[in-house]
Amino acid sequence: QVQLVESGGGLVQPGGSLRLSCAASRNIFSINAMGWYRQVPGKQRELVAHMTSDGRAYYADSVKGRFTLSRDSAKRTVYLQMKSLKPEDTAVYYCNAGGTFRSGTYYSSPSSWGQGTQVTVSS
Numbered sequence: 001q002v003q004l005v006e007s008g009g010g011l012v013q014p015g016g017s018l019r020l021s022c023a024a025s026r027n028i029f030s031i032n033a034m035g036w037y038r039q040v041p042g043k044q045r046e047l048v049a050h051m052t053s054d055g056r057a058y059y060a061d062s063v064k065g066r067f068t069l070s071r072d073s074a075k076r077t078v079y080l081q082m083k084s085l086k087p088e089d090t091a092v093y094y095c096n097a098g099g100t101f102r103s104g105t106y107y108s109s110p111s112s113w114g115q116g117t118q119v120t121v122s123s
Contacts (some may be wrong), residue, residue, distance in 0.1 A: 009117030013099030038091035050106035
């Protein structure tokens, strides 16, 4: 089992930027796929971006062109750079690793969730 720790959330004005980090307790990102999700109260957790073990990145239509995934294997960390943030991006953001990449999407591992980091976009 891998432990994941998200960080980098906060309060930002519309149009601003944030960079979220997902740090893993072991080298999992170069071995398995991973995903970033977000959740608002009362709604299902939504997959916003995911990356394969060989570094291919995929994005939900709602964030395409604004969010970018990157990876630092030496630090066992994946980053989610978010720009041009909108109020509707407000959510708790979670990372997940070790799930399955199939047919262009990521299916989460039930046992590998971080604690989440709050992103609030508001003026």
